[in-house]
Structure formats: C-alpha cells, structure tokens
Amino acid sequence: MDLKRIENREVVICVVGLGFVGFPLALEFAKNGFEVIGYDIDEDKVKKINNLEYSCDEIEKSEIDAIIKNSKIVFTTDPSLISRADFVIICVPTLLNERKEPDLRHIINAGRTVGKYMKKGCYVVLESSVYPGVTEDVLKPVLEEESGLKCGSDFKIGYSPERSSPGIKEHNLRTIVKVVSGIDEETVINLEGLYKTVAKAGVYKAKNIKTAEAAKLLENIQRDINIAMVNEMSKICKAIGIDVYDVIETAGTKFNFYKYYPGLVGGYCVPVNPCYMTFKARQHGIEPELMLTARKVNESMPKYVCKIVENALNDVGKSISESKILIIGLTFKKNVSDPRESPSKEVIDILVSNGCSVFGYDPLVGSEKIRKFFNIEPIEDLQHLSDIDCILVLMDHDVFKNISVNDLKTVVNEKPVIVDTKRLFNKSKMNKEGFVYIGF
DSSP states (O other): OOHHHHHTTOSEEEEEOOSTTHHHHHHHHHHTTOEEEEEOSOHHHHHHHHTTOOOOSSSOHHHHHHHHHHSSEEEESOGGGGGGOSEEEEOOOOEEOTTSOEEOHHHHHHHHHHHHHOOTTOEEEEOSOOOTTHIIIIIHHHHHHHHOOOBTTTBEEEEOOOOOOTTOTTSSTTTSOEEEEESSHHHHHHHHHHHTTTOTTOEEEOSSHHHHHHHHHHHHHHHHHHHHHHHHHHHHHHHHTOOHHHHHHHHTTSTTOOOOOOOOOOSSSTTTHHHHHHHHHHHTTOOOHHHHHHHHHHHTHHHHHHHHHHHHHHHTTOOGGGOEEEEEOOSSSTTOOOOTTOTHHHHHHHHHHTTOEEEEEOTTTOHHHHHHHHOSEEOSOGGGOOOEEEEEEOOOOGGGGGOOHHHHHTTEEEEEEEEETTOOSOHHHHHHTTOEEEEO
16 A cells, blocks of 8 residues: 555545444544544444434543534444445454453454455454454454455454553543554554554554554553552551551652552453453463462452441441442543443442442433442432441542532431542541541
C-alpha cells in the first residue's frame, strides 16, 4: 500500500467491536479525516449510537455528537460493509472460562465475520489483549479459512494492543505511545503510518507480533503484582498497628520507589491478563508462581474487606446479619460508569449471604444498572436513607468529593462505622463526628 493513501485519507477503516476500546478508536480516526465504518453485532448499541444516545467515559458527550455529525463515519450491524475497508481493526473482549483459562470465542467469531467479507489486500489488526501467539496461531487460520485468501500475499495481519485507561481522560489514544507489529515489514510500515495519524505521542514498532502481545500482558501483570504486594503489606500493617498509607508515603521519599495503594482489583484487563500468560506459560512447562500468588492475594480481598466490616460491627456491639450497609462507589475504577467486572459484586454477594441489607450509591452507574448488575436497592440521594449501620467506600469517584460529614450523619444510626477502602474521608474528622473509621 502506498503511504500517500493513508496521508491523504484515501483509505477506509472498519472497527469491529464498539466497546470502550473500539468506539473511541473509531471516533478518533473519523475526527482525523478518515472514512470509518463502526461495526458491532449489538443492534441496541448501534441504534443508540446513531441516535446520539450513547456515550463513553473517555470522550465528552458533546465531542462524540460533533464527530458523528460532522465526519465520514457510519455505525452498522451489517457485516457486508467490512468489504469496503482497507484496514479492519478488531476490538472485542477477551474473557476467561470457568477454569480461568482464555476464552477466545469473540476473537474467533469476529475473525469468521471479517474473513467472510474482507477484500483482497486488506490489513487486519487485532487490538484485544491476548497471550503470545493468538494473532498468528488463532486469528490468522480463521481469516484464511473463511476468506480463501493467503495471509502474507493476499492480506496482512498485525497486532496493536489497546492501552486505554478508562476514567483517566488525559491518558488516551492521543497521549499514549501506540505499539504496532505485523506479519512483515510492509505491514509494520503501513500500521505505523495509519496509527501515527491519531497517536500524537508516537508509534513504537515492536520486534514482532508475539513481543507486542506479551508486552501488553506484562503491563497489566506488573500492576496486578504490585497491587498484591501492597495488599499484603496493608494486612501486615493493620496487624502491627501502623497505617500502610503512612508507610507508602515514607517509602515514596526514595527516588526509585513507585507508589501503589491497596484495594480491590477488577476490570477487563488486570485480573484477566495474568491468567492468559499463565495459560501460555503452562503450555511450555512453566509454572509462573509469582503471577499466580499475586492473583490469589488480590482475589482474596473481597472476603478480607467483608471480614473487616464484620469485625468493625462486632466491635460496636452489632451483628452483621442484622446490619444495614451503604456501599459508596460500585465500579471497578475511579470515574468510570461501567458496572461490569467490578469486584464490588463479590463484596455485595458475601454481605448479602451473611444477612445484610445492602444499599448502593453511585451516580455514575445509575439506579437501573445498580439493580440489574448488583441486585441491591439503589440510592439516588443520601437524604432518602436512614438507620445505616456501616458505610463501606469501595470507589472514590470525583463526584463523591462533595459528600459532607453532615450528609453522612443523616443516614446513619448510633455507633456508625465507616470502612473506607479508598481513603475518601478524613479519619480524624470522622472520628471527631462520632464515626468509627477504618481506613483500608
């Protein structure tokens, strides 16, 4: 392909999968002058997008609407439009099965659809987080079988891992270096040319596809391990009687110490990616003990949080089975509205199984989704609640900064407990106002 076609915006891009990765990506290419096809199998989602009723955490709603109105972008459930694309970018979820092993069904199904309709000379790029080998050993054969074409001579494949950070608008496709890799040098050159039109921070060419796949997993595995370390440190510090936050701040005075804080781990990537690498490691006879241990530690945290709640209630003479608990913040990450893949769900299930009456407050999620995903009573306004025994903070959205001590005092009864896993509130102030405050 002549790079001039990319520079002159003469190529058509199809993004397959319009989730929190694909939707912003499609908009960004459209904003930069490309003709874009956004394809998804979810008819309701596509209808909402076309009616300007859809939003995402990464882009302001006004900007989304402006791009859709003023650019060459279409959103569709018709797979035949894939045949118009010079570049097809697959952005579909990568899941785990009940054995916590990779579930690649979405990639395989997307590959079948793309293979059926893609044209000769097309570039197919996978952005989903996968273990090393999926692009070449799983996706490529599916594309070849469905299309009847030969990879390398008739079409090209590449891998460019998504590196989005939901809820942090300053870190997005424009500001994060984009990694690209391909089946050959020609593919890498063209993918670099394509992605540098939107990735203003630059494009990094990985040595090969498997390296790029492994690098994506390493990014999140590192985070999982570091959080597990401070989660263990938090337990130890609590037993000793010191504050883990004070320990972290003190250690942070050294130039090469990077601060991580304890908490629940959720989302689509961090809990999943270690399992993908573990699966691949075991295929080669390697048992990745550190990764497995970190996962075990982080998976234990919902039970640990619930035990803290139970002990705190017991200390003030209350039984967990008779308590009313208000949970503040339900999503897996700060300033994110998506309730899926949140560790709050496990916390809630444990509390409910112990006989608690649980209420949820999260304006970013909304009442309808709180009922649907968490099966608890949503609270739209704290003034409409009373007789709460324990306030459990699981997320620290910016909107919660406006919650005052008086707001909390109106919803609680005698000897109220606050278990604050995000240090949203000030301990001394809470204690002064009669709360039993426990920071995570």
